[in-house]
Amino acid sequence: MTNICVVGTGYVGLVTGTCLAEMGHTVWCVDINEDKINRLNRGETPIYEAGLDELLHRNQGVKRLFFSNQLSVGLAQAEVVFLAINTPSSESGDADLSYLSAAVDTIVTHCDTHVGALRFLVIKSTVPVGTGAKIQQRLLPYGISVISNPEFLREGQAVQDALYPNRIVVGVNHVDAEKMMRRLYHGYVCRGVPLVVTTVPTSELIKYAANSFLATKISFINEMAMLCEAVGADVLDVAHAIGLDQRIGPHFLSPGPGFGGSCFPKDIQALQYTAKEKGVDLHVLQAVNQVNRRQREWVIRKVTSVVPRPCTIAVLGLAFKAGTDDMRDAPALTILPALLKLGYSIRAYDPVAMEMAKGFLGHDITYCEGVTATLIGSDVALILTEWDEFVTYSMADIKQHLTQPMVIDCRNILNRQLASDLGLTIIGIGRGI
Numbered sequence: 001m002t003n004i005c006v007v008g009t010g011y012v013g014l015v016t017g018t019c020l021a022e023m024g025h026t027v028w029c030v031d032i033n034e035d036k037i038n039r040l041n042r043g044e045t046p047i048y049e050a051g052l053d054e055l056l057h058r059n060q061g062v063k064r065l066f067f068s069n070q071l072s073v074g075l076a077q078a079e080v081v082f083l084a085i086n087t088p089s090s091e092s093g094d095a096d097l098s099y100l101s102a103a104v105d106t107i108v109t110h111c112d113t114h115v116g117a118l119r120f121l122v123i124k125s126t127v128p129v130g131t132g133a134k135i136q137q138r139l140l141p142y143g144i145s146v147i148s149n150p151e152f153l154r155e156g157q158a159v160q161d162a163l164y165p166n167r168i169v170v171g172v173n174h175v176d177a178e179k180m181m182r183r184l185y186h187g188y189v190c191r192g193v194p195l196v197v198t199t200v201p202t203s204e205l206i207k208y209a210a211n212s213f214l215a216t217k218i219s220f221i222n223e224m225a226m227l228c229e230a231v232g233a234d235v236l237d238v239a240h241a242i243g244l245d246q247r248i249g250p251h252f253l254s255p256g257p258g259f260g261g262s263c264f265p266k267d268i269q270a271l272q273y274t275a276k277e278k279g280v281d282l283h284v285l286q287a288v289n290q291v292n293r294r295q296r297e298w299v300i301r302k303v304t305s306v307v308p309r310p311c312t313i314a315v316l317g318l319a320f321k322a323g324t325d326d327m328r329d330a331p332a333l334t335i336l337p338a339l340l341k342l343g344y345s346i347r348a349y350d351p352v353a354m355e356m357a358k359g360f361l362g363h364d365i366t367y368c369e370g371v372t373a374t375l376i377g378s379d380v381a382l383i384l385t386e387w388d389e390f391v392t393y394s395m396a397d398i399k400q401h402l403t404q405p406m407v408i409d410c411r412n413i414l415n416r417q418l419a420s421d422l423g424l425t426i427i428g429i430g431r432g433i
């Protein structure tokens with residue numbers, strides 16, 4: 001089993017570190033955020049991910065998983081260091097690699113002063129093509145081989161995805177690096193998980209290509225939804241029927257308020273930046289972004305076209321998708337401030353993202369405890385996130401609590417026939433009124 005240090009204990013690092021410990025490796029997770037590390041050492045989980053709590057406690061309990069805010073502590077025994085550090089958008093649209101570079105600086109300083117076991121640095125963060133090669137230059141004097149191993153997990157299903165990935169992609173520039181990664185992921189390969197071994201730049205690009213393609217599917221179906229409303233078609237039937245074609249597949253064909261989160265928007269921008277630098281125009285991705293922005297505006301227009309002002313709107317769901325408390329680039333961050341500005345009042349609820357949301361959206365919104373408390377005192381409802389709790393909530397109660405029995409269902413999760421029988425109006429996306 002391998003001694004591993006994971007640097008960055010966010011959505012990716014914490015899940016990766018925990019799952020590597022679950023596979024039997026000894027893992028130190030390091031983060032500069034002291035509060036996060038203190039909470040983890042107290043047995044608290046700083047993010048919401050289904051199944052993570054249990055896995056974390058189990059591996060802490062059997063002393064395979066440790067946390068520190070000191071990189072030198074994490075590196076002391078490590079043969080492999082994983083970087084799972086945030087790479088947000090910079091002002092220019094390129095990936096901001098300053099956090100990642102700071103960590104590499106600390107690793108170099110550590111190597112200057114300690115003779116350790118460190119031989120491999122694995123980049124899990126999403127980084128522009130060429131980043132691995134630059135880091136490799138810095139680490140050559142220490143005999144450390146740089147590996148690209150992009151992460152494809154989905155927030156909300158991160159533990160499941162990390163334990164049972166569709167594939168593992170590894171970019172290497174040395175045969176020893178490939179051997180090490182094969183050893184590290186042996187348990188996965190034995191279960192039949194494909195391991196794609198390629199060069200470092202190809203691996204870096206695979207991650208951007210994957211996210212760009214998924215975002216393209218979402219923008220495509222959102223555009224179809226708009227057309228469906230114009231021609232009187234039902235986008236859910238369109239999505240279902242085209243998704244049955246194996247060349248298309250059923251996933252990522254759910255129309256909604258546009259994609260968000262910490263990855264798609266920033267990764268598309270970063271890929272466009274890289275392409276522009278190389279003199280290549282990415283026309284499809286430009287359109288994907290435009291459609292995504294328009295989708296949020298479309299939701300705002302939908303609301304203003306059916307809800308008079310002033311009115312109070314019960315907003316159900318704030319996170320960018322169900323299963324996570326991540327608010328980064330969530331549609332709610334565009335839609336809610338616009339609705340406030342237009343003169344609506346907002347009562348809002350999310351099953352897990354309330355604390356995160358307050359930090360992003362401020363105090364002009366009334367945050368409520370539960371669906372019922374949100375609906376009482378509201379005129380109409382607006383569903384932004386597809387939480388199960390909203391699907392199973394009684395539609396008769398929705399009708400009873402709202403002063404105007406109408407739901408703008410941006411995720412198409414409510415049954416329109418049942419609602420209609422109850423006298424509740426549902427306005428979906430791509431389905432007409």
Ligand SMILES: NC(=O)c1ccc[n+]([C@@H]2O[C@H](COP(=O)([O-])OP(=O)(O)OC[C@H]3O[C@@H](n4cnc5c(N)ncnc54)[C@H](O)[C@@H]3O)[C@@H](O)[C@H]2O)c1
Nearest residue numbers: 008009010011012031032033085086087099103125126151
């Ligand atoms: N979130 C996802 O769903 C997802 C999926 C695949 C890939 N990724 C990529 O993985 C990377 C990490 O994403 P995330 O969502 O986990 O980010 P995050 O913001 O949740 O976590 C990053 C962590 O790194 C820590 N950090 C920053 N600088 C550090 C340093 N010098 N030393 C130690 N710790 C440091 C931060 O404090 C933070 O806790 C990004 O490149 C992202 O694009 C994310």
